Amino acid sequence: MIEYLRSMIDLALRKELQGIHFWASVYVLIVLAGSLWHVLRVRRWPSTEGRLLRLGVRQFGATGFNPADQQYVPDALYSYRVHGQSYQGREISVWKMSASGLLKNTSAFLPSRVKADAAGNVRVYYHPKRPDKSLLLRPGHATLLFLWALIALVAGFYIWRW
Structure with missing residues (x-):
C-alpha cells in the first residue's frame, strides 16, 4: 500500500494522468466522506x-x-x-x-x-x-443513498480506469 502511494506521488509529480487522477479521486472521496459524516450527525439532531x-x-x-x-x-x-x-x-x-x-x-x-x-x-x-x-x-435516506452512490462512483471509476 505504501509503495502504491509512493508511485502515485511520483506519477503526479511527473504530471502523468494516473497520478493526478488518483490524488483528485482521494480528495473527492475525503470531501464526500466528510459530507456523509456531517449528514449522519445532522440526522441525529433533536x-x-x-x-x-x-x-x-x-x-x-x-x-x-x-x-x-x-x-x-x-x-x-x-x-x-x-x-x-x-x-x-x-x-x-x-x-x-x-x-x-x-x-x-x-x-x-x-x-x-x-x-x-x-x-x-x-x-x-x-x-x-x-x-x-x-x-x-x-436529511433523509435519499441524501445518504446519493452520497454513498457518489462515493462508489468516484472509487469505481478510478478502479475501472486504472
Missing part, C-alpha cells in the same frame, strides 16, 4: 417547534443588465426556542443551492419541501451543543 417568519426565494449577488445572470437562492427566516433561549435560523437544508437564468425556479425546490401548519409552525432541527445552528429539513 427538534423543537418553531415559527416560520419568511420562506421563499431571493435574489443573490449583484444585479446585472441581463436578467439571466441574476442568481436566486432559497430564503427562510424562522424563530425557535431551546431550553428557554430564543434563536432565529435561516438554513433550510444541508444542501446549498443557487440557480440562475432559466433554472431560477429550481431554487424554489427546498422551500417547497418545508411543511408548516396553518399558524406557520414548523419543526426545527438544531445542533444539541450549538442550538443557534439549525435546519428546517432533516
Whole structure:
C-alpha cells in the first residue's frame, strides 16, 4: 500500500494522468466522506417547534443588465426556542443551492419541501451543543443513498480506469 502511494506521488509529480487522477479521486472521496459524516450527525439532531417568519426565494449577488445572470437562492427566516433561549435560523437544508437564468425556479425546490401548519409552525432541527445552528429539513435516506452512490462512483471509476 505504501509503495502504491509512493508511485502515485511520483506519477503526479511527473504530471502523468494516473497520478493526478488518483490524488483528485482521494480528495473527492475525503470531501464526500466528510459530507456523509456531517449528514449522519445532522440526522441525529433533536427538534423543537418553531415559527416560520419568511420562506421563499431571493435574489443573490449583484444585479446585472441581463436578467439571466441574476442568481436566486432559497430564503427562510424562522424563530425557535431551546431550553428557554430564543434563536432565529435561516438554513433550510444541508444542501446549498443557487440557480440562475432559466433554472431560477429550481431554487424554489427546498422551500417547497418545508411543511408548516396553518399558524406557520414548523419543526426545527438544531445542533444539541450549538442550538443557534439549525435546519428546517432533516436529511433523509435519499441524501445518504446519493452520497454513498457518489462515493462508489468516484472509487469505481478510478478502479475501472486504472
